[in-house]
Amino acid sequence: MPILVMKFGGTSVATLDRIKRVAKRIGVEVSKSYDVIVIVSAMSGETNKLVGFVNDTSPLFDAREYDAVVSSGENVTAGLMALTLQEMDVPARSWQGWQVPVKTTSAHAAARIEDIPPENILQKFDEGMRVAVIAGFQGIGPDGRITTLGRGGSDTTAVAFAAAFGAERCDIYTDVDGVYTTDPRICEKARKLDRIAFEEMLELASLGAKVLQTRSVELAMRYKVKLRVLSSFEEQSDKAGTLVCDEEDIMESNVVAGVAYSRDEAKMTLVSVADRPGIAAAIFTPLSEAGVNVDMIVQNISEEGRTDMTFSCPTDQVARAEKAMKDAKERGDINFHDIVADTAVAKISVVGIGMRSHTGVAAKMFEVLSAEGINIKVITTSEIKISVLIDRKYMELAVQALHDAFELENAA
Known part of the structure; x- marks a missing residue:
């Protein structure tokens, strides 16, 4: 079956009710005959709370233990999401970074993904699993210790999985319904773009636009992963959100995109x-x-x-x-x-x-x-x-x- 990657940020999974809503959306994609890899962030506010615990305990903390603590928020979300899908009779299981394994460098709190061997998850798909729920933002270093990818790392996790598994598309679900010409909170005339080129999105992300993490866009551009930015709070259609794609996939580009x-x-x-x-x-x-x-x-x-x-x-x-x-x-x-x-x-x-x-x-x-x-x-x-x-x-x-x-x- 074709593989679809879906990533849900902290606001999308902030409560059990929101997790149920997300699970129904995943179920829709499963019904379309996709095997689905779901990347989840920690529930909204959890990572900040865990970082606070570390700083209060040890201001000059051991970065390895910092990663062990702050990565736990994603583990909770992944387990709850898998349980919710199972209650819907969708065959699903959760995966922590080390179980995949997501192999990273040893730079704790700022690790970079080096390899994602697909064999373990593909085997489970062959055995009947339909959804792999992956704890985003985390991996395992050369020394066997848990690592984290830095803030926004779940976006990077999602794109890396899409590249490793040859996914048809990578859908990034956030609290906004796409990429806008500028911040709608500042300019009420801002408009949502149907499509935007990788290079434009990379510049906008690096210059202050907070829709996508910069490293995730770099990775998508390198491996030609089609990204779609969507809202997890609105009804979806095939043309919903903004598609981030190759310049060649855009018929006519505006002189200025944003x-x-x-x-x-x-x-x-x-x-x-x-x-x-x-x-x-x-x-x-x-x-x-x-x-x-x-x-x-x-x-x-x-x-x-x-x-x-x-x-x-x-x-x-x-x-x-x-x-x-x-x-x-x-x-x-x-x-x-x-x-x-x-x-x-x-x-x-x-x-x-x-x-x-x-x-x-x-x-x-x-x-x-x-x-x-x-x-x-x-x-x-x-x-x-x-x-x-x-x-x-x-x-x-x-x-x-x-x-x-x-x-x-x-x-x-």
């Missing part, structure tokens, strides 16, 4: 850095080693052998970045007069594969922001994306103005 934003950005500037060969490496190597996620980078024109270097990073990494730079200065690796942090900025991005064949998108974006009196602090571009840093107080205005300017309310 507007993304990231509220928690900071702009940091090293003032008067010595402009010499290797200075960029001397700055960004210690930032990388300190775990600072640098995004935009701008180097000003050099005057008298000195320059300013500006970069952006998440606001919660500012203190880490400042320490890394001051330590590098004390070691004599770099020399600068001051480090200035602006934590009141936001990143606004327009994304679209249509930019490859259309000019004038950047000019239009800058004109729109100028007309609204919004000053651009930093600009960065790629083949299908333009991002700017602006004052955070103008974030919602910028999103709405750009959404209007590119006529995204007409997107489909």
Whole structure:
């Protein structure tokens, strides 16, 4: 039988009633002659509660024991889902990551999936099992210890299973009914897209859109897994949700597919850095080693052998970045007069594969922001994306103005 992968997030399985509703939806797919692999998250709020228990018990915790604790939420959901399906006379059983096994690296709390041998589950399908309920977010490391994949890891689990089993499709059920042109909470004109290309979804996910986890989109793009984003709270049809697919599967692409934003950005500037060969490496190597996620980078024109270097990073990494730079200065690796942090900025991005064949998108974006009196602090571009840093107080205005300017309310 063809295999379908269905993933349900924490809000979809938050209560026993919601688990029953999800089980009925799974039963519908079984009735269509699919063998179904279901990936479940922990019930809403459970992972945060378990993380709190770990932090309260041991602030400097052993990451291996952290994984053992926080992965247990998914085990509970998987068992309850399997029991519910069995009560509906659907042959089902639960699987923890180590039972599959989902083989991962040893990076606890941030492991990456290396292999998912399909033999164990396929054997059970051959014996009459119709639904394999998999605890998402978890696997087993080379040392035999439980590992977790980091926040949003159940999305990655689902796509990895779809790739490993050659699934017809991977349906991601969330609390939203698809991928929108921008956040509907900010722009009431936002429209749900019927289809979006992998590259566009990857950019939107990395730029702040929280519909899909970035690693899951990377994996889907690499293995050509068709993803569908759906709501678990609405009636479904064959055309429901948003299909994330190859660019070739989209008849006509809009120039701009969506507007993304990231509220928690900071702009940091090293003032008067010595402009010499290797200075960029001397700055960004210690930032990388300190775990600072640098995004935009701008180097000003050099005057008298000195320059300013500006970069952006998440606001919660500012203190880490400042320490890394001051330590590098004390070691004599770099020399600068001051480090200035602006934590009141936001990143606004327009994304679209249509930019490859259309000019004038950047000019239009800058004109729109100028007309609204919004000053651009930093600009960065790629083949299908333009991002700017602006004052955070103008974030919602910028999103709405750009959404209007590119006529995204007409997107489909």
